[in-house]
Amino acid sequence: MTHRQFLQTRISRLEYQLLRPADQGPVLVLLHEGLGSLDLWKDFPAQLADACAAPVLVYSRQGYGRSSPVRLPRPLDYLSQDGPQELEHVLDGLALDQVILVGHSDGASIALAYAARQDPRVKGVVVLAPHVDVEPASVAGVRRTVQAYTRGDLHERLRAYHGSNLEGAFHGWSDTWLNPDFATWNLHTALPLIQVPVLAIQGDNDEFATPAQLQNLASMVSGPCRTLLLEHCRHFPQNQARARVLELIDEFRATLDR
Structure with missing residues (x-):
């Protein structure tokens, strides 16, 4: 693994790491969830790089980890507008010419929205526990997380990863998902524009979504889409079914080389 580095984009300074940069082929670009960061992926990026023998880029979006702070409130369309625009700045700034997007949860939404830009x-795109629209289960999951943040130890556990960005990271996520006007947010018009192959993975006990997310995704994209609902798995397939997820991503990556 290379040391943590920083990329200055047009509007922010983002922390990132590039693993196995000398390997050939598309770079696997990891897009974290709504409370995630570079460090919260923990050892998954390194294991993914080794499993695929491929370079892996991981970065913290603005407002997360050690990246620049973000001004609140976030716009309600930040998953389909700001996030993809920032991703484009990252690809440009690091001069990446071939990538496979690997997004988790909110990061999956950003990956899909960016793929729709063609x-x-x-x-190709890999999405883990994706959100293509807002379900009651999603809102209920966010409410439970807010309770854990205000009444439990989640606040202090997240502080270790976000530092001074903690409040912006948490409220930028929770306030958006709990905003009544966000209930109509979706990627339904974007998904038909996706022509590259998609691999979509969700846990059968995902506490933030139902299998309808996979069904909607598969029925709306224009390109090939493989969906898998993993048993005994919740909202973090890359942690709760690590070996299987690594295997699936490596298989998917290999099909793109054919």
């Missing part, structure tokens, strides 16, 4: 650098 950037030729994107060769």
Whole structure:
């Protein structure tokens, strides 16, 4: 693993790491969840790089980890507008010419929204516990997380990863998902524009979504889409079914080389 580095984009300074940079082929670009960061992926990026023998880029979006702070409130369309625009700045700034997007939860939404822009650098998309629209289960999951943050130890556990960005990271996520006007947010018009292959993975006990997310995704994208509902798995397939997820991503990556 290379040391943590920082990329200055047009509007922010983002922390990132590039693993196995000398390996050939598309770079696997990891997009974290709504409370995530570079460090919260823990050892998954390194294991993914080794499993695929491929370079992996992981970064913290603005407002997370050690990246620049973000001004609140976030716009309600930040998953389909700000996040993809920031991703484009990252790809440009690091001069990446072939990528496979790997997004988890909110990061999956950003990956799909960006793939809909039909950037030729994107060769495929992997989404883990994706959100393509807002379900009651999603809102209920966010409410439970807010309770854990205000009444439990989640606040202090997240502080170790976000530092001075903690309040912005948490409220930028929770306040958006709990805003009544966000209930109509979706990617339904974007999904038909996705032509590259998609691999979508969800846990059968996902506490933030139902299998309808996979069904909607598969029925709306224009390109090939494989969906898998993993048994005994919740909202973090990359942690709760690590070996299987690594295997699936490696298989998916290999199909893109054919």
